[in-house]
Amino acid sequence: MELSAADQAAVRALWKKMGTNVGVYATEALERTFLAFPSTKTYFPHWNLSIGSAQVKALGQKVADALTLAVDQLYDLPGALSALSDLHAHKLRVDPANFHLLGHCLLVTLARHYPGDFSPAMQASLDKFLSLVTSALTSKYS
Amino acid sequence: MVHLSNEEKAAVTSLWGKVNVEETGGEALGRLLVVYPWTQRFFEHFGDLSSPSAIMGNPKVKAHGAKVLASFSEGLNHLDNLKGTFAKLSELHCDKLHVDPENFRLLGNVIVIVLAHHHGHDLTPTVQAAFQKVVAGVAHALGHKYH
Numbered sequence: 579m580e581l582s583a584a585d586q587a588a589v590r591a592l593w594k595k596m597g598t599n600v601g602v603y604a605t606e607a608l609e610r611t612f613l614a615f616p617s618t619k620t621y622f623p624h625w626n627l628s629i630g631s632a633q634v635k636a637l638g639q640k641v642a643d644a645l646t647l648a649v650d651q652l653y654d655l656p657g658a659l660s661a662l663s664d665l666h667a668h669k670l671r672v673d674p675a676n677f678h679l680l681g682h683c684l685l686v687t688l689a690r691h692y693p694g695d696f697s698p699a700m701q702a703s704l705d706k707f708l709s710l711v712t713s714a715l716t717s718k719y720s
Numbered sequence: 721m722v723h724l725s726n727e728e729k730a731a732v733t734s735l736w737g738k739v740n741v742e743e744t745g746g747e748a749l750g751r752l753l754v755v756y757p758w759t760q761r762f763f764e765h766f767g768d769l770s771s772p773s774a775i776m777g778n779p780k781v782k783a784h785g786a787k788v789l790a791s792f793s794e795g796l797n798h799l800d801n802l803k804g805t806f807a808k809l810s811e812l813h814c815d816k817l818h819v820d821p822e823n824f825r826l827l828g829n830v831i832v833i834v835l836a837h838h839h840g841h842d843l844t845p846t847v848q849a850a851f852q853k854v855v856a857g858v859a860h861a862l863g864h865k866y867h
Contacts, residue, residue: 606845613845614852629845682829686848689833690840698754699772701833705755 581710585703586652592688592695592704593649600646603687605638610683611676618676641680648711655714663718674716681708722799722857728850729799735835735842735851736796745789746782748834750775752827759823792831795858802861810865821863828855 581589596603611618612627612634625633644662651658666672685704689696724732753760754772763769766780775781791809798805813819832851836843843851 610845610848614849682833683848685833686836686843689836690843693837693840696837697772698751698776701751702755702772 579706579709579713581652581703581706584699585706588700588703589649589652589707592692592700593646595692595695600642601635601639603691604642604645604684605635607680607684607687608634608638608641610686611680614683615676615679618679621670621672621676645711648707648714652707655710656717659711659714660718663715666715667718667720674712674719677712677715681705681712684708722802722853724799724850724853728846728853731847732796732850732854735839735847736793738839738842739835741789741793742786744831744834744838745785745787745792747776747785748827748831749785749788750778750781751834752823752830753781755830756826759826762817762819762823788827789831792858795861796854799854799857802857803864806858806861807865810862813862814866821859821866824859824862825856828859831855 593600609629612622619627622633625631627634644659648655648658656663685701685708688704689701753763753769753775760769763781763784766778766784768774768778769781795802795805813821832843832848832855835851836848
């Protein structure tokens with residue numbers, strides 16, 4: 579799977595439109611993930627995971643920053659996300675299925691907030707982008 | 721069987737009452753075929769699927785999507801017995817149509833995304849969570865008779 583030039587352009591355009599709000603949407607995506615897929619909460623046993631949690635907001639900003647980094651380096655996602663892949667593989671040890679669940683909730687969030695931009699083609703480009711991010715994040719998993 | 725609280729059932733029913741089932745079905749199936757192109761394998765006889773606009777405008781896609789979602793809609797009336805409700809359809813999808821049940825999970829998530837797209841204000845995190853239970857239950861029921 580590869581991002582075509584059209585896919586890259588679409589993702590970059592939406593990211594530009596989101597501006598400084600990427601953190602807000604990543605936080606909403608995390609909140610949705612914890613509610614819709616309770617097994618994902620097992621990675622945060624000591625956290626407050628309720629809506630509005632400062633801890634989730636901080637994590638949302640980290641996720642947003644990583645995705646923005648990825649958007650800036652679409653030509654080399656494994657390289658861009660190498661350090662994060664090490665972290666998730668060896669320290670956090672997050673089962674890869676969970677990235678897919680967060681990706682789905684991010685699509686739900688973006689569909690809500692950018693209905694005019696969320697055409698089927700845009701959904702396809704975003705879905706591909708998030709799949710490639712997941713592949714890059716799991717590239718160091720043994 | 722899907723375990724929804726009374727509040728969740730009310731939320732699902734309330735949002736579903738606002739949904740144009742025919743249009744939403746066509747859009748959901750269309751988006752499935754666009755976003756996951758390998759799913760087109762079941763619809764080679766549908767004519768032009770060569771681009772997103774061809775897919776979304778294809779009358780056979782719209783009609784079939786409407787049919788699929790009408791069936792899903794019926795399932796919402798039988799959340800306590802999804803396996804029984806979808807038993808015959810499960811056999812059909814296994815024995816005659818040869819559809820990988822993974823496709824039911826994919827379509828279920830696309831339905832949730834289409835709801836977010838058109839009813840974003842109503843699809844709060846709690847309502848989404850209820851719908852995720854429903855689509856998972858329907859997908860599971862549809863795969864239940866596979867052998």
